[in-house]
Amino acid sequence: MDGSVIGFYVLAAVTVLASLGVIGQRNPMYSVMLLIVSFGGLSGLYVLLDAPFSAVTQIIIYAGAIMVLFLFVVMLLNASKEEVARTVALGPGGMRMAAVLSVLLGIEMLWALSRVPSSWFAQDPSATAISDVRQIGIRLFKTATEPGEQWGHVFAFEATSILILVAMVGAVVIARKERSS
């Protein structure tokens, strides 16, 4: 077996098991840590797909920045153990509905997966992956100077950054204490 295939199975197993662990046990602190492990596994998969830039940004943004905030919240709330919910919030009708919906979702996913042509798997990942950061930059920020030329994703990028800025200002406004005048 190829080394990268073994790597794939190991990393995939780590990712899936850690994700199951996140929802499977009641200590929120462990959930946070397992989620980080799962992100680490994902980032390893990106490395195998010859996309180191995605792998590193996955670690910096998700594991490094967002999860630290999660950890802070869990730590400061000092929720050592989740309470076991004795009474089910949904009634028996709701439970039936949920069961039907989850079965439907399962069928849907199987159907979608069965439609994936096998040629997708035969592709060499390195042929399609963009490992060079420069190329990623060009794809994102390319501006067309001549008519008919393909634009990059500048507009989507700028729109997203303005959206994030608005959200940030909003968060500051909400978090700020009312000054008594």
Place this chain on the structure above:
Amino acid sequence: MTFSPELAAHLGLIFVIFNMLVLSAAFMVWLERKVCAYIQDRVGPNRVGFEGALQPFADVIKLLLKEPLRPKAADAVLFTLAPIISTAAAFAAFSVVPFGTSTTLFGLLDEPGIPLHVTDVNVAVLVVFAIASMGVYGIVLAGWSSNSKYALLGALRSSAQMISYELSYGMALAAVILMASSLSLREIVLQQQGYWLGFIPKWYVFPQFLGFLIFMTAGVAETNRAPFDFPEAEQELVAGYHTEYSSMGFAMFFLAEYVNMVTVSAVATSMYLGGWLGPFLPDWLAWIWFLVKVFAILFFYVWMRWTLPRLRYDQLMEFGWKWLLPASVLNLIFTAALVLWMQ
């Protein structure tokens, strides 16, 4: 992958680098105590070995033989895991730092031999940054899992500090990346070859002097050292996040701290001081320049620690957010404009 002399040499190199990091941490402990002693007009350790040079090893043996204590109320799994995360993150960051050209081990290997680094990824700078951001977890978990108020407060301070200063750290590095137009540390070092006016080396420290200052300041905060050593402010927090640790757990936090210092210095050397580049020495001895530069920065760190008093916590936060971050953003914008204008 088949077994080849190159592979064996590479594995040997990894082994050497790992042990060099451990030894440099031991050396730093000794240097710190010696320099501190001289600054305070004392002698410092002078019993074990020449001028106390074996003192760190004696300390390690002592720590190994101590009983590892764990508070009853502590979270056993995370309490054990925290020092491991800290140490692993500290060591992992060094894997992308190049410290010399390639070697053929005196002709044992075919040309061009093996390059002197563990791995050269094309996003090396980002890898250093990513691993540095993982180091926070070791400290936060140590503080939380100890279930002690001093440890928790120390961990909270430490993570708030590391998150605040990581921004300026990254912004300062981004300016160098703009100038070098590469994310590979080896590439960035090679960009600094040559001289201006025949004698000023083309190191990025000259065009990026403000960036260098920002990087060094943020680096001190990142490694939790004086004058930014709030996580372990003895007078207020006993020993901060590692208050409850004894024996090897404590030693591992100590090791992580010193290895982090070495890594920050090595990154500063590669990004701003031309890495292994330098006059007089032949190519295969170029790594000596690297060691000299890293040592100079480390000495500066120690010197600073025993010279400057600790700031107040609100001063630290104010300095980070209101001065250092705006300065690094301005530096980045100015550099970007300059690079565009030069094109």
